Amino acid sequence: MKKIILLISFTSLLFSCSNGGNASSNNNNPTSGTNVDYEFTITINGQIHKIKGNTTNGVPSGASSMYNTTNQCLVYNSGLYPIVYLKINDVSAPNYISGQNLECRISLPNLLMGTNQAQIMFIGSYFDSLYTSAGYSSPNFYNFQTTNGTYNSSIANKLLINITDLGTNTTNIFTAIGQTLKGNYSGTIYMERGLSSGAQVCDIPVTLSIDFKAIRNY
Numbered sequence: 399m400k401k402i403i404l405l406i407s408f409t410s411l412l413f414s415c416s417n418g419g420n421a422s423s424n425n426n427n428p429t430s431g432t433n434v435d436y437e438f439t440i441t442i443n444g445q446i447h448k449i450k451g452n453t454t455n456g457v458p459s460g461a462s463s464m465y466n467t468t469n470q471c472l473v474y475n476s477g478l479y480p481i482v483y484l485k486i487n488d489v490s491a492p493n494y495i496s497g498q499n500l501e502c503r504i505s506l507p508n509l510l511m512g513t514n515q516a517q518i519m520f521i522g523s524y525f526d527s528l529y530t531s532a533g534y535s536s537p538n539f540y541n542f543q544t545t546n547g548t549y550n551s552s553i554a555n556k557l558l559i560n561i562t563d564l565g566t567n568t569t570n571i572f573t574a575i576g577q578t579l580k581g582n583y584s585g586t587i588y589m590e591r592g593l594s595s596g597a598q599v600c601d602i603p604v605t606l607s608i609d610f611k612a613i614r615n616y
Contacts, residue, residue, distance in 0.1 A: 434575045436471045438484045438610040440502055442528065447486060447497025453575055455492060458613060460485055469493055470501075473565075473579050475616035479507045482579065482612050498524040502608065504559060504581075514581075516559040528604075529589060541590035542600060549590055549598035557583050559608075568614045578611040 436458055437450035449469045451458060460470035460483065470485035482504040486497060501521040506514050520540060543553050559581045566576035589602040 432573060432575060434578065434613060436578055436611050436613050438471050438608070438612065440484065440497070440500070440609075441605075441607045443605055445497065446495075447500055448495040449486060449491075449493045450495055451493030453613065457571055457575070458493065459571075459615075460487065467491055467493055471610065471612050473612045473614045473616070476505075479505060480509050480579070480616070481505050482581075482610060484608075484610055484612070498522075500524045504557075504608075504610075506559070506561075509561065509564070511561055511564060514559045514561055516557055518555055518557050529602075541598075542587045542604070543590075544585060544587055546588050546601050546603070547599065549600050554590075554600075557585075557587075557608075559583050565614045568616060571613075571615055576614050579614055580611045582609040583607065 432453055434453045435451075436453065437448070439446060439448045441447070449458070449471060451467065451471075456467040458469055458471040459466040460468060460472070468488035469491050470483045470487070473480050473482050475481075483501070484504070485501040486494065486499050487501075488494065489499065499522060503519040503521070505517040505519075507517070508514065525540070541549065541554055543550060543555070544557065545553065560583065561579070561581045563578070563580035565579040568574065568576040584607040585605075587604050587606050588600040589604060590598055590600045591602055
C-alpha cells in the first residue's frame, strides 16, 4: 500500500513539473491577439516626433472609429511588397507623445532580417517648413540622398533600414493581431536644392533617425 501511495505521489510531482515547464515556455514566447504594443519615433535635427500605444485602445490605422486610432503605425502589404505607414495627424490622440503632424512611408521591396534598401517618402507641410527654415525658398524635402553632392536618381530617396524583427502574421486586424515588424535607421541625409543654373544638388544636411514597432495588417 505504501508503495502505491509513493508511486501516485511521484507521478503527481512529475505532472506538476511538466505543467510548470510549459507555463515558463509560454511566458518566454508571448502570444498575439488584441493586446499588442506599438510605437514609432522619428527624430529630425533633434526634434522628436513620437506615438506609442497598445491595440487594446484601438488599431493605429489612421482612421477614426471605436476600433481605430487616428495616428498611424501600421504595415500594409501592397500586393507587391510591404509598406510601413508612420503618421501623426492628431496631437490630441491618447497615443500621441510629441512632435509635429507628419507622415513617413517606408517601402520594403525585399523584406528580410537585417539591412534592407527601402524607398522613403516624407509627406506634410512640416517638411516644407523644415526646408524653408534652413533658408531656402523652394521646398524640396521630397528629394534627398545619403551623400552630399550632385543629385543621383539611383540613390535618391533610399535608406538602409535595419530590420530587427519580422513580426508574425495578423489573421484578423481586430481579434488576432500578430507581433510587430521592428526596424530602425540613423544617419545624415542631404536635401536637394535647385541652383540658378538648373543643376540639382543635395547639400542641405539633416540628421535623421527612425525607429518603429509597427502593427502588421497582413
